[in-house]
Amino acid sequence: MSASTFQTLEVALADELYPKVDLALRRGRHIGRDDGPMYEYLVDAQALLEPFYQRFGCELIQQSDGYFYLLPRPSNDALGRRQLSPGEMLVGQTLALLYLDPATLQHGGVVGRDALLQRLSALVGADVLVRTLHPRRTGRGKKYDERIAAESVRTKIGEAVRRLGELGFVDVLDDTRLRLRPALMRFAEPVRGLGDRSAALERLVRVGEVVLDDDEQDSEEDLSADEEPSS
């Protein structure tokens, strides 16, 4: 490793990039090579910033795919923790699949939203997708209006893409195109090894990378076509 530009933490924090990088990390953003100076700053100041963020109960993680992020420890909630929503998880995994697809290379990692929707729908099926994204309104075999559900799914996916963009998993180029970023490989973390997926998940839960419970308080739109009033 080459010598750091920063000799002390004070010098690292005095750098003009620090506020921008710090705010981005605390907002859950994944900072990768594509972020240029911010990534280079983190590489340079990594040794000083790791113990600094540990005092806030967080780990500054650097992945071999070339990105940094801040991971709040399970035992310490000084900064709080947020788990991704079901929509974000499904969209994130699908985008990770597209990232691995050689066909995406032809356009330099840029994919259309249509391709995302098609791939997602083909992977989990339209019905499962609707029921996963709207568990309350469609639970226990409730009927739903297909047209309203499809529109709502598109809205949910659009919202998930926007949030994943804020977190640095993708760059939202315009209304129709996304550029995939290496941080998407976080979604593939449970299956990266050749071992048992359950064991990998357990390890990730232990280190606080993932949680297994969905405690999202989701506001649902009414998808029902002929839903009976609940008693």
Place this chain on the structure above:
Amino acid sequence: MTTSPTSTDPSRVIASLARDQVNLELKTVDLCFLAGLYLKADKAALTSFEEDVLIDMFEQVCDVVEPGAENPRKRATHAIQRLREQRMLARVDAAGLVRAGDYALTTLAAALVQYFLADEALTRESLTLLTGTLSAQLAEVLAAAKKATDAESWRSKVSGPLRVTVSELVSGIERRQRGLDAQQEEVQAEIATLLSADWLSALESCQLLLDTTTGTLNELNAILLRDTNQFQALLQDIQARAEAADNDEAAETVQRVIEHVDRIAAWGSVRQQAWSEYYQYVHRYLRDVVRLDPDRALSQRLRDQTATWPASPFFLVVAPAPAMRLLRALEVRVERPPVQRPLTERETEPEWTPPENVHADIEILVVQALDDGAATLAEVSERVLAKLPESLHYAATGRIADAALRLGRVHSEHERPWAPVLSRLEVEDWSVDGRDTS
């Protein structure tokens, strides 16, 4: 297609093309036919074709494109007619009906065929040749500009060569740049196809393709950077001389060429930047995805994970710190007055008015009139009404008749005459014979 628009104003050109309903409709066999003619002309140095040669060529093409097609001679006639209508073929003899015609390919047909045939991607050799020729041409134009003394010499020795020769050369470079763009797209598609088919085995081929294209782009960009600077210097010198000679036409022509040269110089840097991003992305992919997953198992495992995720979900954890709150600047609190309006007394006090007892008054007045000797209803009415306000006259007339009937002794003719009362009323008259005292 009837006219060719000469204006450079886009709106007028588009309107003109739309008005003439310009369209091209070429089948594969038509394109192959044109290509065959183009190559034959090129090989045999022909400037035109006799009709029989056209038909022979079409039959040959037909054998390849649509083997077994019936009646090729008739189809050839239709094809020739179709191509003439679309200005791909032009009859160049003036014999009319006297004998079979001679035909030539138009510039439109030649351009179409060249697009499909020519391998005009920019290479180091072609670019060096083009820039060298362009440089020599510009030097000649500059020498002519130095000697030009009148408008005619400026037009024939400077503006003319700049507009035709120099512009053609610059366009030649630009055309080859577009060719290289197309080649790059092909390379990108080829890399994707190679990886899809062979994954780890395709690594070296992909790397080679990437490096070759990168090398070509770097070389071309270096040549463009070096030579375009030289072109600009020569062109600016010519432009300065044109301005000094007050020759606006030449100055404008030079300006257009300068802008064209700027464009080809900008192409180099833009393409190099875009390719650099693509190169980095693919390089990272090869290193992080292909090399680390030689069996291509990760995609399948991730696909399975995603498909079964709804049944066994897990959720990534991220830091959630909200955006920092920015406090507003201090400001004096503005007390907003409640909405109100002045209180007003909406209930008005009742007015004291004298009591009205018109009915009683009428009866008294009727009695008085009877006592005073009124002999008819008209007289009674006249006397009573004179003492009442005019607004009550009409209504009171009936009441007077009623009172007179009740209080007096009245007689009525079978046909009662109408008698005037004051100025505006008439009543059917009765005779009254004093008050009824019974």
